[in-house]
Amino acid sequence: MAGKTSNSGSGDSGKAARKQSARERVAAARAAEQRAARRRSLITWGVSGIVGAAAIGGLVWRLSASDDSGSSGNGGGAAASAALPKPVAYGSATALPPWQLPQDAAAGTRAAGLKASDMEGTANHFHTHLDILVNGKPVPIPANIGIDAAAQSMSELHTHDTSGVLHIEAPAKRRYILGQLFNEWGLQLNAQQIGGLKAGDGKTLTAYVDGKRASGNPAAIELTGHREIALVFGTPGAKAKVPSSYDFPSGD
Incomplete structure (x- = not known):
């Protein structure tokens, strides 16, 4: 009787060990998958950050270059090909000096x-x-x-x-x-x-x-x-x- 009980306990212990081992393998696999997912996410964000930083840097450079070309005293750097505005007839044709500011x-x-x-x-x-x-x-x-x-x-x-x-x-x-x-x-x-x-x-x-x-x-x-x-x-x-x-x- 004692021997049967002992054998039954040993069998139960073996089954429990196998179940625990299976759970550990599943948990380990899940943990590995989570680590891999995190690595993929970090890589994606890292690449996006590098690309974004490069794009922003390029934009800043273009804006700086544009500002530098327009700050000189040669007419503001306006493109030579741009058309001049045409004169518009507007305002008083009777006011004499000294001329004041307009009301509107x-x-x-x-x-x-x-x-x-x-x-x-x-x-x-x-x-x-x-x-x-x-x-x-x-x-x-x-x-x-x-x-x-x-x-x-x-x-x-x-x-x-x-x-x-x-x-x-x-x-x-x-x-x-x-x-x-x-x-x-x-x-x-x-x-x-x-x-x-x-x-x-x-x-x-x-x-x-x-x-x-x-x-x-x-x-x-x-x-x-x-x-x-x-x-x-x-x-x-x-x-x-x-x-x-x-x-x-x-x-x-």
Whole structure:
């Protein structure tokens, strides 16, 4: 009896051992599969991270290269093949100097085909200078042309002060003309007039670029980096000192 009991216990122990061994093999196989799955996941994420980092690096390089090419003072690096905007007749044809800011800044910005935002752009950044001489005397150019205080927005072409420095601070490459500034200022500008100042009866309107006389419509003069533009109105014999350059502050 004792022997039978002993044999039965031994058999049960063997079965239990075999069952335990089978469970261990299953658990080990599952653990191995989980480890393999984790390795595959890590490899996938690693490759994706490398590819993503390379793509981001390439994008940053392209953006940096683009910004570097546009920050010089040669007109913002705008493509030479890009077409100049065409002058648009907009604004007062009767107002006389000194000219003030328009009541509706946004309307002038729209007429000029320009965009306004709540911050300055950096992709296209340069400065031009404008002088207006009437009967030999300078006419002030107001601060905040192209700035809408009510909407807290700023056009890509604007002034900050009365120095005559025109700021082009845009989010993208493009070309600009003097007429766009006068659209924002709310004044008509063409070959025959500035606002209410009209050529005729012994009066003339002459435009100069870097001290040299420019023919045609002054509204079509392109704005480029460190260009000096002068509009001179009056009798041909009036003494007007036409500037050929402007001393831009360092870094402008």
